[in-house]
Amino acid sequence: MKQWCPKAVLACLLLILAQAFAIAVLSQEIEGAAEPERENQPHIAQLSINGPIGPATTDYLVRTSETAQENGARLIIVNMDTPGGLDAATRDIIQHILASEIPYVTYVTPAGARAASAGTYILYASHVAAMTPSTTLGAATPVQMGGVPGQQEAPQKTPDKSPKDSDGGEKADAGDKRGGESEGSKPASAMERKVINDSVAYIRGLAQRHGRNADWAEKAVRDAATLTAQEALAENVIDVVAENQQQLMKQLPNREIVLDGKKQPIAGDVAELPVVAYEPDWRNELLSLITNPQIAYILLLIGIYGLIFEGYSPGAIVPGVVGVISLLLAFYALQVLPINYVGLALIIVGALLIAAELFVPSFGALGIGGVIALVIGSVMLIDSDVPGMRVSKALIGSIAAISGLGLLGLLYAVGHSLRKPKVAANKTMVGRTAVVIDVEPELLVKIDGEIWRACCDNQLTEGQLVTVTEEQGLILQVRPE
Template sequence: MTLRRQTTLRLRQTIYAILAVSGAALFGAAGTAQETQPRETPAPEAPAETVKAPPLAMLTVIDGAIGPATAKQVADAVEAAEDARADVLILKIDTPGGLVTSTREIISSILESQVPVAGYVAPAGGHAASAGTYIIYATAIAAMAPGTNIGAATPVTIGGGMPGLPSPEDAAPQKDSGEDGAEDEAPARSSQPSNEDAMAAKATNDAVAHIRSLAELHGRNADWAEKAVREGASLSAQQAVEEGVVEFVAADMGELLRLMHGREVATSMGSRVLDTEGARIVEIEPGAMTKLLAILSNPNVAFILMLIGIYGLIFEFSNPGTIGPGVIGAICLLLGLYALNQLPLDYAGLALILLGLALMITEAFTPTFGVVGLGGVVAFVLGGAMLIDSDQPEFQLSWSVIAGTAVVSVLTLAALLGYAWRAQTRPVATGSEELAGKEAEVVDWANGEGHVWVHSERWRARGPHRLAPGDKVRIEKLDGLTLVLSGAPAVHE
C-alpha cells in the first residue's frame, strides 16, 4: 500500500470518528436538555357548561265516575312516573264520585307512590265530589281551578238516601209529661235506631275515620272533611283554600307548576322538595287494557254480554256442530263474568240469575211449554235488578236494559217453544214410522209374499194372498227389512 493511500485511509477514519463522537455528544446534550427542562403542563380546558334537563311532570286525567278502570289507570300512572323518575305526578280530577273499593285502591296507590302526587280539580266547572274528595285529601299537594268545587262526600245508600249519624235530638229519648207529671216512654222506645240506621251510621263513621286520617297525614282541615262526610258540605275553590282543604287555586297547568315549586311534601320515601318550575309535562294516556276495562266495567255491557253468552251456548247445545254460536257465546260469557267480577256484586242477585239461566236451559232441553222457561225469565230479571250492590247510578243496571233483556228472553223462549211445538205436530218424515200408511205398488206376488215399489225403491213384502202385479196397497208397518201390507186399500194423501 502506498503512503498516499494509507494517509487517505487514516484521514477518512479520523473524520468518521469525529463525526460519530460529535453526533453522540449532540444527542446526549439534547436528551439532557429534554430531561432537565421543566415540562410545560397544558392549561386546563375551561369546563363545558352543563345544561340541566328541565324537571319532568307527568299528568293523567280522571274524568267521570271512579271505577275499576280508574283504579288501574292511577296504578299504571304511578308506576310510569316512578320508572321515569318524574318530579311529580299530577292527577287532573273531574268526577261525581264512584265505587268505594276502587277509591280505596286509588288512595293506596297514591300513598305508596315514591313520586309526589298532586291533585288538581279542573277544568273550570268541574268538581271532586264524593270519592273525588277522598282522593284530593290523599294527594301530597292539592289545588283547584277557578270555578270548581269539592265536597259532598256522604255515603249514599242504594235507595238514594243519604245516611248519617242520628242527630242528638233524634238520638235522645223523647219525654212528654202528662197531667200527672209522668213521662211518656213510648216515644223513647220508638226513637231506637233501626238496623238500617245502624248500618248507615257504621258506614258514615268508617268514612269519617278514613278521611280524617288522610287529612291529618297532609296537615289539611280534618274538621271540614268530617263535615263533608256527615253533612254533605261543599266548598268553592277559593273557600277550599281559606278552609285549608287545598293549598292554592291555579288557573292552568303552568301556574300550578309554578305554585308547587319549592314546597316540601311527604311521599312513601320521606319528605321531598318539589322542583316543578318550568317542568316538561308528559300526559299518560290510559292503556288499551284500561280502556277495555272501562267498557266492560259498565254493568249494562257486562249484563248484555253474559246474556249473549248464555243464549249462544244454549243454541250450540240445542244444535251441536254449529260451532259459531258456541264460540261467540263462550267468549261473551267469559267477558261478562270478568266484568262483573270487577264490580260489587249482590250474591242473592247472582244466585237468582244463575237459577234463571238453569231454568231456561232446562226449558231448552226438556220443553215444558213455557212453565219452567218463564220462571227462569222472572228469576233472571229479578236477579239483574239486584245484581250490582252500588249507590252510584253509573254502576247500576239500567231498568231499560233489564226490560229489554227480559223481552228478548221471552221472545227467544217463544221461538224455542214454537219450534218444539211444530216439531211435535209435524208428520214423521223418516224411519219406519214414515212408511206406515203409505201407498205401495205390487211388482211381483206369490203365496202372500213378493216385492213392492215404494219411494222409488224395491222392497220385500208380505201380506194378503190375492195380489197381482200393479195393485195399489197400503203399508201397515215395517218388520225388520220386510214391509207388512194391509188388506185395506191404500190411503191417498
C-alpha cells in the same frame, strides 16, 4: 251452496284474534319507540281520571305513574272529573299516592267538573289539591249500604228544659263544631254506623296528614256536604285554585308539602319542566271496557247462553268457544265489581229456565219464571249505588223484552204445532213430493234434504218429480206426478 265447517270458522276467528293482538302489541312498541325523548328526561307526568273510579282506573294510575317515574318524572298531575267510584279501588289509589316518592297534584278540571264521593278522598290524600273555578267536591258519604245514612228516620224534636243549656245552646252545637254525629244524621243500623265511622276516621287521617280541614271532611262524609272551588279554598280544604294548568304550575314551586312523612318544599324549577301526557294504553282501555257493569252483564249472558246452546247442540263448537271466553271475561269483571251473588244465581237460573222451555212442555211456566228470575237477578246483580257502576235499567228492560218476545214466539210455535191434525207415524210422508236422484242400482228419492229408498211400478228418470203414495218402514212407494 257450500257449507262452512265449524272448525274452519273457529280457526278463522282464532287467527283474526291472534292478528289483532299482534297488531296491538306492535303498535304499542312502535308508539314507545317513537318517543325516545321521554326516557330518563326530567318532566311532569300528566294523568287523567274521567268517569267512575274502578279497577281499571287503579291499574292505569298505578302502572302509568310507575312508568313515568322510571322515565324521569319529578311530579305527577292527575286531572280529575269523577262522580265517585268503588271503595276498594279508591283505597288502592290512595295507598299508592301516600307511598309515592314524588308529589301528586290532583287537579279538578275542566270547569264544570267534580270530585264527588271517592274523588274527595283522593283530593285529601294528594300532596297538592287544586281545583278550577266552577268545579265542586264533596258528597263523600258511602252509598254501598243503600242510600245516604241519616235520612231514614226523621229526628224527633223535644223541648229541652235543662237549665244548663240557657247559655245560647253551646253544648248543643259542640258536636256540630266538631263535625260529630247529631241525632238527625246518626245512621240507623249498626252496619251503617260502622261504615260511616270507618270512612270518617279514614278521611280525617288524610286531612290531618296534609294539614287540611278535617272537620269539614267529616261533614262531607256524615252529611254529604259539598263545596265550590272558592269555598273549598276558603275552608282550607284545597290548596290552589287555578284557571288552567299554566296558572297551576306557577303556584307549585317552593310550596311546602308532606312527602314520605316529612315536610319539604316542591322543587323551585318544577314549573320549567315539560309536561308529558300519559294516556291510557290498549290494556287499560280493555280493562275499562270489560269491568264496565253493562259489558260484564252482557258477557255473562252471552257466556251462559253460549254454553247452553253448545250443550243442546254438541259439535257446534263456536257457541261453546264464544260462551267460555265470554264467561271467563265476565267472571274476571264480576270478581272486582261489588256483585250480589243471589242476583248472579237468579240470572243463571233464569237463563236455564228459558232454555228449558224449548225442551219441556210447560206451556210457558218455565219461560215466564225464567224471565222474571232474569230481570230480578239483573236488578240485584251490581250491589252499588255509585253512578256508572250499575247495570242500566234500559239494558235490563231490553234483555227482558227480547227474552219475552222470544218466549212468545216459542209459545206461538208450540200452539201452532198443537193445532195441526194428528198423523200416524207411518203416514207422515204420504202425499209429499220427492225428486228422483238415482235409479240404479236402486231407486233413491230426496224429500226436504232427506234421501229415502223408494220403489215404483213405472219407469223413472233422474230429476223426475214423484208423489209418495205409501210408507212401508224405511221404503216409500211412489208414483210419477
